[in-house]
Amino acid sequence: MENLLGRMITGSVTDENETDYFVQAEGTTFRLAKQEIKKPLRAGATFKGFAYESEDHHLTITRNAPQVQVDHYGWGTVVRSQRTLGVFVDIGLPNKDMVVSLDDLPSMMELWPQQGDKLLIALREDHKQRLWGVLADMDIFHAIAQPGKKRMENANVTATVVQNKLVGTRVMTDHYELGFIHPDERDVEPHLGAEVHGRIIGVHDDGTLNLSLKPRAYEAIDDDAAMLLAALEHSEAGHLEFSDKSSPAAIRAYFGISKGQFKRAIGHLLKDRKITQHDGQLWLVTDQATDDSAPQA
Template structure:
């Protein structure tokens, strides 16, 4: 069976008027319409395609790359709203349908929303949902402290930012760990700070302890070179000023300049730091 909402590498079986027919190892076939057929192809060769339902509810293949696949999250713009729900642009000709019951807040044309793409078992259609938390579970967390993870910014809270972790879990980056502007849907790397006894996950965007020194020191060197060899920052500078200029905490800044000073790469002066010539 050729499932929808995902990529397949299929064999080019034959060419016909509407396009080329592709088959898998079990003999299941799908049409790749002419508008997606590459200029050069060879019967018997293979091709990577994405499969979904077209406007006639038929399974078809495309060489276009959607912004999301089934069972994944994406930040998509609302292209239209009808009496049955919203339709989001996900990079294909047929928009992704989001029923009203799957909208955390009523969607409006032109605005973008974080949604989860899944297969509706009742209709056998791909749909989206902005009620993203119900597709995440911290019941069994297979993560460890200091582990690097992929994050998607879900929504802010009074404590920080809720993050989707590895498309599976929900975690939190506290405000005092954030040194950059974050928007819903932003993707970034992060690190597990702690998995609590109740399976809540604390995150950080900085490497832990001495692991953070090397990249932070490199950042400072690059900033120094860009600013002509001098930065008006030192260990007496306010945390706010350091965060504004370098997007670092004062603690990590002090560790980094300490490392650079010991390596005799910088001088620490009363009004800032400078590169050693």
């Protein structure tokens, strides 16, 4: 049976029952579901299909061959994980998911692919004739990659995480450009197989993209402004002893943002007339504001 599983093989129909045909190739017999076949097959007919062992350990052959095969890479969808084994990947077979071994996954389990994530894998057959999923390495990704263009800079992209390293995260976009995310350009490390949404902040001469998962400055203003507004709304007197003259250290210690972010947030809220500044303090503007409760600048 060696060199049969996980591949396209050709055999001859030898028998049948109510539900299956039996196809023999190199002395090994495989089941072929009759529901796949539109016209009946006769004994001795030649049949070509994809060979594998189903979940219930039946040797099976199917005409609905998956893209993922031995030495053939394709995308599969993670359906579940098992701490002691690895992750199970749906490659399109009705009764078999392929396992990517924990030995091939990140050492930190929180970086393992999660249900619904995508992995580019091929198959390999071990010495016990078991099929395993094998992750594509960077040589494979480089071989299938399309070069990015300089004009793409600042564009939004959707990408899949294909490698986690201490130096950063490598991804492949939906259009097959390779990208790199430096740790400074993300708030948390995305796990292998995760879909991420970022923007292009640079394009190398070889077409590789530098990506950021952080929002643009004007996009970040809304988040910082919302946080500042929430702080004012939860203050007892509707004001805080901060202004655009406050020290960067004090702003960082209290709000966790830079002074530049703080000033942009203030500007946003002043423009929207949600706050005022007075005597070195920020005041919340309310519908019932009075001269005593919310001094005007």
